[in-house]
Amino acid sequence: METIYYTYQDFYTHTKGILYLLMIVSLFGIAGFWNFLTGKDDDNKENE
Amino acid sequence: MSDKAAIDHKTWFTPFNAISGTIIIIGIVISILRFTVGLGAVTHLSDDNPWGLWIGFDLLVGVALAAGGYVTSAAVYLFGMKKFHSAVRPAVLTGFLGYSLVVFALTYDVGRPWRLPYPFIMQQGTTSLLFEVAGCVALYLTVLFLEFVPAPLEWLGFKKVRELAVKLTLPLTVLGVVLSTLHQSSLGALYLIAPSKLHPLWYSTYLPVFFFVSSIIAGLSMVIYESALSHHYFADKMDAAHLQESEGVTLGFGKAASLILAGYFTIKVMGIAGGDHWHLLGTPYGLWFLVEMIGFVALPSFLYAVGVRNKDVTLIKWTAAWTVLGIVINRLNVSLIAFNWHLPSARRYFPHWMEIATSVFIVTIGIVLFRFIVTRMPVFYEHPEYKD
Amino acid sequence: MSISRRRFLGWVGAAGMGSVVGKSALAAGNKHFDGYHESLGVLHDISLCVGCRSCEAACCKVNELPVPDKPFTDKHVLDEERRTTAEAYTVVNKYGVTGKIGPSFRKIQCNHCAEPACASACFVKAFKKTKTGAVTYDASVCVGCRYCMIACPFEIPAYEYNESFTPRVMKCTMCHPRITKGQLPGCVEGCPMEALTLGKREDLLKIARERIRKYPGKYIDHIYGETEMGGTNWLYLSNVPFSDIGMREDLGVTPAPELTSGALSVVPLVAGLWPVFLMGIYAISKRKEIVFKEELDEAAHSRTKEDI
Ligand code: SF4
Ligand code: SF4
Ligand code: SF4
Numbered sequence: 001m002e003t004i005y006y007t008y009q010d011f012y013t014h015t016k017g018i019l020y021l022l023m024i025v026s027l028f029g030i031a032g033f034w035n036f037l038t039g040k041d042d043d044n045k046e047n048e
Numbered sequence: 049m050s051d052k053a054a055i056d057h058k059t060w061f062t063p064f065n066a067i068s069g070t071i072i073i074i075g076i077v078i079s080i081l082r083f084t085v086g087l088g089a090v091t092h093l094s095d096d097n098p099w100g101l102w103i104g105f106d107l108l109v110g111v112a113l114a115a116g117g118y119v120t121s122a123a124v125y126l127f128g129m130k131k132f133h134s135a136v137r138p139a140v141l142t143g144f145l146g147y148s149l150v151v152f153a154l155t156y157d158v159g160r161p162w163r164l165p166y167p168f169i170m171q172q173g174t175t176s177l178l179f180e181v182a183g184c185v186a187l188y189l190t191v192l193f194l195e196f197v198p199a200p201l202e203w204l205g206f207k208k209v210r211e212l213a214v215k216l217t218l219p220l221t222v223l224g225v226v227l228s229t230l231h232q233s234s235l236g237a238l239y240l241i242a243p244s245k246l247h248p249l250w251y252s253t254y255l256p257v258f259f260f261v262s263s264i265i266a267g268l269s270m271v272i273y274e275s276a277l278s279h280h281y282f283a284d285k286m287d288a289a290h291l292q293e294s295e296g297v298t299l300g301f302g303k304a305a306s307l308i309l310a311g312y313f314t315i316k317v318m319g320i321a322g323g324d325h326w327h328l329l330g331t332p333y334g335l336w337f338l339v340e341m342i343g344f345v346a347l348p349s350f351l352y353a354v355g356v357r358n359k360d361v362t363l364i365k366w367t368a369a370w371t372v373l374g375i376v377i378n379r380l381n382v383s384l385i386a387f388n389w390h391l392p393s394a395r396r397y398f399p400h401w402m403e404i405a406t407s408v409f410i411v412t413i414g415i416v417l418f419r420f421i422v423t424r425m426p427v428f429y430e431h432p433e434y435k436d
Numbered sequence: 437m438s439i440s441r442r443r444f445l446g447w448v449g450a451a452g453m454g455s456v457v458g459k460s461a462l463a464a465g466n467k468h469f470d471g472y473h474e475s476l477g478v479l480h481d482i483s484l485c486v487g488c489r490s491c492e493a494a495c496c497k498v499n500e501l502p503v504p505d506k507p508f509t510d511k512h513v514l515d516e517e518r519r520t521t522a523e524a525y526t527v528v529n530k531y532g533v534t535g536k537i538g539p540s541f542r543k544i545q546c547n548h549c550a551e552p553a554c555a556s557a558c559f560v561k562a563f564k565k566t567k568t569g570a571v572t573y574d575a576s577v578c579v580g581c582r583y584c585m586i587a588c589p590f591e592i593p594a595y596e597y598n599e600s601f602t603p604r605v606m607k608c609t610m611c612h613p614r615i616t617k618g619q620l621p622g623c624v625e626g627c628p629m630e631a632l633t634l635g636k637r638e639d640l641l642k643i644a645r646e647r648i649r650k651y652p653g654k655y656i657d658h659i660y661g662e663t664e665m666g667g668t669n670w671l672y673l674s675n676v677p678f679s680d681i682g683m684r685e686d687l688g689v690t691p692a693p694e695l696t697s698g699a700l701s702v703v704p705l706v707a708g709l710w711p712v713f714l715m716g717i718y719a720i721s722k723r724k725e726i727v728f729k730e731e732l733d734e735a736a737h738s739r740t741k742e743d744i
Pocket of ligand 2: 577
């Protein structure tokens with residue numbers, strides 16, 4: 001069941017907490033995806 | 049015998065060492081007072097003014113002026129301005145030292161410094177802008193450390209580890225820019241919670257944007273200003289590439305600073321229009337606001353432009369120093385001068401001399417460390433074994 | 437119309453504080469937040485306050501705060517405008533109001549905001565809006581950054597600057613330990629004029645409106661705290677303009693967490709999109725470099741051809 005929040009402050013603390021976790025995940029995710037995306041670029045290899 | 053002693057004596061007892069030594073001794077005495085007797089003994093902080101010079105100067109100004117690290121590394125590694133490459137290391141070093149000292153200064157300011165990790169390990173106050181600032185500063189300090197670590201590794205000759213650290217340059221630069229964008233702006237956003245205490249000319253919902261944009265200006269100007277100082281004091285440490293590129297760095301960064309200052313001026317004006325605060329410009333606070341806006345934003349923007357057009361490096365360097373002063377004034381305005389403006393003068397804040405001495409002490413530590421590092425590690429020159 | 441002490445105790449006995457959290461009529465979906473229903477508050481009727489400082493004395497006693505040098509019966513203390521400090525959770529101030537015979541008095545303490553600025557600002561969640569209505573503080577996690585003091589629009593929290601190892605933020609607790617036991621807050625109990633009334637916030641609002649209606653012309657037609665900063669659990673009724681007794685009328689009705697929510701909502705966007713944008717710029721500048729190199733090579737190539 002959905003938790004009921006009585007104050008905006010409590011609701012906000014909860015959603016922000018999840019957002020912070022997502023931010024960390026997304027930073028790693030984007031880095032990984034970039035590697036996948038450019039993994040086969042030849043020029044990328046030699047320039048790195 | 050006596051000759052040798054005289055030489056030793058001479059090399060050690062320089063004016064620099066004498067002055068910095070005195071400041072450091074005073075600083076240590078104040079530190080002991082602070083950590084044994086408490087904040088009340090060394091500060092003029094009060095219930096009305098919970099944040100004083102240590103936040104206004106050491107945190108807000110410190111972080112803004114340490115922005116050179118992310119600005120320079122972004123310009124070189126992301127925007128592909130390879131010709132500024134020699135400016136990266138000194139800028140990253142200043143950034144790293146700057147942030148370390150900011151954290152060091154915070155241990156003086158907060159009531160129970162050993163609890164500084166609590167927001168991460170105990171309870172997360174995720175709605176607080178300070179939580180965001182704390183998280184980003186902690187992460188960014190790590191990033192700066194990793195960005196700078198190749199220099200000491202080259203100095204010590206650890207090739208393998210250095211290779212690994214250099215490989216991380218790109219992701220670290222991106223992460224550095226993201227974290228800097230976030231916390232530079234959030235330092236301004238800290239004050240969003242207090243519209244009833246900050247003077248309306250400085251309070252704006254754009255505060256985070258103002259702080260972010262002005263941090264870029266601060267970063268660029270600091271790089272120029274520092275390079276001027278370093279040329280004066282450490283020219284013997286610089287290699288040909290550094291000396292040759294330095295004029296280009298000054299001109300290029302001066303151009304960027306001029307443009308961004310113009311943009312900053314524009315959004316500041318829009319801030320006033322958005323809040324409809326024109327009528328406040330005629331008040332004493334309004335005049336002070338105009339001094340900041342015209343004297344320290346519009347004027348340096350114009351002077352930078354003249355300097356760039358005429359390739360006048362000296363003018364650009366002086367303008368950089370002036371701009372840095374303007375950033376200091378802006379941060380102090382927001383945190384101290386225009387904050388609590390509604391209170392009668394008896395309840396306003398003026399720093400205790402020991403607060404000022406502590407700030408001077410911390411800046412001195414920074415200069416001493418900078419000197420120690422650049423005279424030993426490859427900062428102003430490329431290590432002969434690691435030329436790419 | 438004020439609630440007698442016995443009746444309040446009766447409520448607590450019947451309802452029990454545990455059941456205060458009833459299901460809100462509008463609670464569905466977490467879209468609209470109107471606080472804990474049945475939470476308690478205090479109504480301060482400024483027209484009844486005589487500035488006797490009994491509440492200060494009672495607060496000092498029940499909270500075991502240090503006893504000040506000048507006794508609570510000393511009325512000269514009122515000549516100076518004071519604020520809350522680490523040694524006094526509440527103070528009474530005297531104001532001369534033009535057009536009124538005799539001074540007015542106002543008691544200051546934490547207003548126990550519905551959406552507290554101090555809680556929004558604290559990065560370790562040391563402050564909590566409890567279901568009783570009180571905003572409580574937990575010294576066991578507090579780092580001492582004092583951002584809560586910057587944030588509070590009523591300038592309430594104070595700090596123990598002279599404690600070297602265990603400094604705390606100090607503020608009125610609405611006598612949280614006492615009200616959860618069914619006792620009255622010290623100051624409410626100590627007030628000889630019944631200028632302070634404890635009750636459910638909703639009932640207090642009704643009582644206040646009733647007083648305004650019953651005595652036309654006596655009160656200012658506004659209940660301070662009903663909407664200020666999104667509403668507070670401590671409410672004020674006055675026979676003189678609020679601005680004349682040092683209460684700010686320019687605070688607005690925006691709850692404190694909403695002041696920063698705009699800036700905070702940009703944070704995840706920056707974290708999510710900035711890297712994409714920056715890597716894009718990196719790719720473009722890299723691409724340019726390659727094209728530039730190729731062009732250089734080509735130029736060099738054609739020149740060598742010409743040379744031949
Ligand atoms: S009055 Fe100040 S200290 Fe009290 S709950 Fe509101 S914001 Fe917090
Ligand atoms: S001083 Fe303590 S209670 Fe106040 S914001 Fe900082 S950590 Fe939270
Ligand atoms: S409610 Fe309690 S803590 Fe608050 S002012 Fe009254 S006696 Fe003091």
